[in-house]
Amino acid sequence: MESMKSLPLTPMESYFFHDDVPAYPCWQILRVNWRGKLQGEALGKAWEGATVRQPLWNAVVRRGAMATLHWELREGIVPKVIWSSREPGREWPEWQPLDLERGSGVRLYVVEGPEMTDTVLCVHHAVCDGLALIDVMEDVIIRYARELGVDAPPKPDPTLPALRERGRFGAAWWERIWLPVLQVAGMAAEARLLRRTVAPLVPQGPVSLGAAPPPGWPTVVSRQWSDGETAAIRNAAKAAKVTLQELLMRDFQAAIGTWRLAHGIGQREDWIRLGVSVNLRRRIRGTWPAANLFGITVIDRQAGGLGNRERLLRRAHEDMSLIEGWKFGYAFWMILRLRRWWPGGIRAYARRPVVRMTAVMAFMGKVFMRVPVKRERSHPVVPGAVAEDLQGIAPVRAGTCACVDFGISMGNLAAVLNYDSRVVTPGQAAGLMDEISRQLARSIAGS
Numbered sequence: 419m420e421s422m423k424s425l426p427l428t429p430m431e432s433y434f435f436h437d438d439v440p441a442y443p444c445w446q447i448l449r450v451n452w453r454g455k456l457q458g459e460a461l462g463k464a465w466e467g468a469t470v471r472q473p474l475w476n477a478v479v480r481r482g483a484m485a486t487l488h489w490e491l492r493e494g495i496v497p498k499v500i501w502s503s504r505e506p507g508r509e510w511p512e513w514q515p516l517d518l519e520r521g522s523g524v525r526l527y528v529v530e531g532p533e534m535t536d537t538v539l540c541v542h543h544a545v546c547d548g549l550a551l552i553d554v555m556e557d558v559i560i561r562y563a564r565e566l567g568v569d570a571p572p573k574p575d576p577t578l579p580a581l582r583e584r585g586r587f588g589a590a591w592w593e594r595i596w597l598p599v600l601q602v603a604g605m606a607a608e609a610r611l612l613r614r615t616v617a618p619l620v621p622q623g624p625v626s627l628g629a630a631p632p633p634g635w636p637t638v639v640s641r642q643w644s645d646g647e648t649a650a651i652r653n654a655a656k657a658a659k660v661t662l663q664e665l666l667m668r669d670f671q672a673a674i675g676t677w678r679l680a681h682g683i684g685q686r687e688d689w690i691r692l693g694v695s696v697n698l699r700r701r702i703r704g705t706w707p708a709a710n711l712f713g714i715t716v717i718d719r720q721a722g723g724l725g726n727r728e729r730l731l732r733r734a735h736e737d738m739s740l741i742e743g744w745k746f747g748y749a750f751w752m753i754l755r756l757r758r759w760w761p762g763g764i765r766a767y768a769r770r771p772v773v774r775m776t777a778v779m780a781f782m783g784k785v786f787m788r789v790p791v792k793r794e795r796s797h798p799v800v801p802g803a804v805a806e807d808l809q810g811i812a813p814v815r816a817g818t819c820a821c822v823d824f825g826i827s828m829g830n831l832a833a834v835l836n837y838d839s840r841v842v843t844p845g846q847a848a849g850l851m852d853e854i855s856r857q858l859a860r861s862i863a864g865s
Contacts, residue, residue, distance in 0.1 A: 550711070
């Protein structure tokens with residue numbers, strides 16, 4: 419493992435470090451439901467083997483001069499595996515704190531029931547992004563299968579020197595010359611958008627960032643589409659000559675518009691801002707270690723135009739092509755990089771309780787589809803257990819009370835809506851997911 423006596427946090431890592439407050443834990447969660455039992459000794463060895471290759475999973479944060487933050491490796495800082503039995507009526511395990519200044523920002527909870535076992539991977543967002551979370555969990559599954567005698571090829575070792583390049587995304591020297599130019603253009607576009615007043619999904623009053631998270635946190639609604647529906651949705655995107663992500667963006671925006679109208683929320687002139695994650699991983703020799711290698715871009719639409727599905731899809735395609743061509747996914751990094759020039763700049767930005775986005779959408783791509791183990795339909799099989807379902811959950815923050823993770827989960831399109839139960843009721847959340855399903859049904863029908 420590379421020496422990390424003092425590895426500065428990137429601007430994005432610093433933002434997530436400060437964005438983590440008691441009322442809104444900045445944690446990512448990946449829950450896998452297994453039919454059957456998992457063997458403790460084999461899982462422990464697989465977990466140790468997978469996590470020892472990830473430096474940031476075995477590090478703590480220390481504070482330096484001028485409010486700087488650094489990762490530091492220390493002996494005995496290892497991610498924990500916490501076993502428990504399923505408690506009646508309890509949705510989640512009993513969470514332990516993720517204090518990056520005291521220990522690892524990673525926990526694996528294993529919750530055993532009579533017939534099902536849940537593995538719940540919980541990671542502080544400053545440590546890595548959702549794609550890295552999935553990649554490491556895939557590594558754990560492969561190692562677990564190998565521990566039990568399955569002949570499965572291991573994942574390649576991450577290129578650890580690349581960890582120091584995580585804020586540059588593997589860009590060559592010549593790319594570092596023109597990328598800042600494109601980032602300035604992106605910042606100019608972002609600055610124009612940031613001057614707008616963004617409407618929340620649901621009107622809400624001031625929130626105390628120091629309060630505890632709501633009971634039952636996190637609260638989610640999930641949905642999975644069948645094999646036939648998934649194929650039809652992908653064919654609809656292909657027929658429209660757009661990506662699946664662009665189609666899902668259109669249908670999520672249309673669902674927000676219809677849902678708000680049905681609940682009598684807001685005005686036609688309201689600006690509805692969708693935050694969209696952008697994968698910034700670049701081709702380098704070897705494999706990236708777990709880190710934050712993504713950007714955030716924003717898409718604005720006025721509420722009155724969210725009923726025009728044809729225009730929404732055309733604009734989604736145009737916007738994503740512009741974002742890719744002009745590398746606007748780096749703009750948020752540049753904004754944070756500039757704020758880091760003055761002490762406390764990123765912290766002040768992260769802790770400001772304003773509505774920056776109406777909702778957030780993430781697209782995880784194909785999940786667990788490249789794990790080289792046996793399959794029951796498209797579900798990974800290890801000795802004694804079958805992966806039945808999974809949920810990827812990204813955090814919500816003050817003012818942004820809904821985040822949807824889409825992905826191709828073990829062959830089928832799936833969505834998980836994480837919502838702030840202080841401002842959105844379970845019935846409202848279920849209604850929003852129903853509306854997303856109706857909009858996707860319209861895409862299948864070609865309307």
